[in-house]
Amino acid sequence: MGNKFDAIATKQFDLEQQILDCWRVTTDLKDVQEMFLEGYRDPTPDNISNIAASLSELYDMRFDKLWRTFEETNKEVWSLKKEMESLKNEIHSKTIDS
Numbered sequence: 001m002g003n004k005f006d007a008i009a010t011k012q013f014d015l016e017q018q019i020l021d022c023w024r025v026t027t028d029l030k031d032v033q034e035m036f037l038e039g040y041r042d043p044t045p046d047n048i049s050n051i052a053a054s055l056s057e058l059y060d061m062r063f064d065k066l067w068r069t070f071e072e073t074n075k076e077v078w079s080l081k082k083e084m085e086s087l088k089n090e091i092h093s094k095t096i097d098s
Contacts, residue, residue, distance in 0.1 A: 004080050011073040018066040025059050 032051055036043040 004076070004083075008073065008076050008080065011069065011076060015066070015069045015073055018062070018069055022059065022062050022066055025055070028055060 032055070035041050036048075041047050
């Protein structure tokens with residue numbers, strides 16, 4: 001069971017990192033705004049549209065990855081919970097039989 005706990009801990013860490021990656025969207029948007037305001041790029045409709053489309057695609061992929069990790073983590077946690085409940089019942093029944 002130790003390996004299962006380790007696997008869940010790893011998944012939880014991955015989940016946390018992916019949440020932080022998704023929160024970077026606000027920083028990325030501020031960076032784009034700063035680049036336009038400071039003249040690094042011309043704020044033409046094409047430039048704005050291309051950057052917005054790229055950021056949209058990037059964050060669609062990040063949120064999809066985040067959701068998959070969330071689902072996998074939940075599945076593993078519930079599986080472990082069922083296993084622990086089964087072991088608890090087994091121990092309880094052996095205690096009663098003794």
